[in-house]
Amino acid sequence: MNGNKVKKELKKSITILVPAGLVLADIFDKVNELAKKYELAVYLSTAQNIRILNVQDENEEAIKAELQKVGAELKGPGKFPLPRVCVGESYCKLGLVDTMALSDRILAKYKSREPVKPKFKIAIAGCPASCSNVLTTDIGIKATKSGYEVYVGGKGGASPKVGLRIAKGVDEERVFEIIDQLIDFHAGKPGTKMRMAKLLSDPDFPFAEV
Numbered sequence: 162m163n164g165n166k167v168k169k170e171l172k173k174s175i176t177i178l179v180p181a182g183l184v185l186a187d188i189f190d191k192v193n194e195l196a197k198k199y200e201l202a203v204y205l206s207t208a209q210n211i212r213i214l215n216v217q218d219e220n221e222e223a224i225k226a227e228l229q230k231v232g233a234e235l236k237g238p239g240k241f242p243l244p245r246v247c248v249g250e251s252y253c254k255l256g257l258v259d260t261m262a263l264s265d266r267i268l269a270k271y272k273s274r275e276p277v278k279p280k281f282k283i284a285i286a287g288c289p290a291s292c293s294n295v296l297t298t299d300i301g302i303k304a305t306k307s308g309y310e311v312y313v314g315g316k317g318g319a320s321p322k323v324g325l326r327i328a329k330g331v332d333e334e335r336v337f338e339i340i341d342q343l344i345d346f347h348a349g350k351p352g353t354k355m356r357m358a359k360l361l362s363d364p365d366f367p368f369a370e371v
């Protein structure tokens with residue numbers, strides 16, 4: 162490791178957003194075709210997106226245009242965060258809810274709020290096993306046998322934190338009311354970025370631990 166602070170030159174990549182982790186066949190085919198044509202590498206990101214690596218400057222715009230032609234949405238500033246989801250009840254014996262449907266419903270409701278401030282993430286788990294890491298996410302929604310639990314302010318990174326449980330035993334409608342309030346609160350705070358964890362100590366934070 163070199164202790165000197167030299168600005169690192171990063172290689173170029175393009176990220177395709179993948180709602181609920183489901184890749185449509187046309188996008189899959191196009192990624193495969195482009196990977197062969199331009200000698201790209203395909204990386205499945207920890208945020209459940211597809212990141213295309215090894216993009217050369219001269220090919221970047223052509224690759225983006227080809228992807229957008231088949232309906233791919235590319236990552237960019239101000240986009241509402243795609244919930245990270247586990248597979249849920251349709252594919253897991255322990256699953257209690259349809260996590261993908263809930264993710265779709267969240268996106269249908271909140272995508273129109275773009276642009277949103279960066280630095281907040283959402284995760285949904287279909288049971289208490291929490292495979293999608295709901296406890297270490299800004300807003301974590303976990304299904305249990307007695308209803309949903311909602312966590313806020315969790316984070317990973319260099320100083321990981323478990324989120325505060327602010328609701329338990331609630332139905333889906335109440336989950337949406339809570340998300341409404343959290344998003345409004347987050348958006349109403351000054352600054353261009355803000356992790357939810359920082360807002361937990363705000364005197365006006367609208368929820369207490371349950």
Ligand code: SF4
Pocket residue numbers: 247248249250253254255256257286287288289290291292293
């Ligand atoms: S969180 Fe539960 S429902 Fe989701 S994949 Fe893990 S075990 Fe299955």
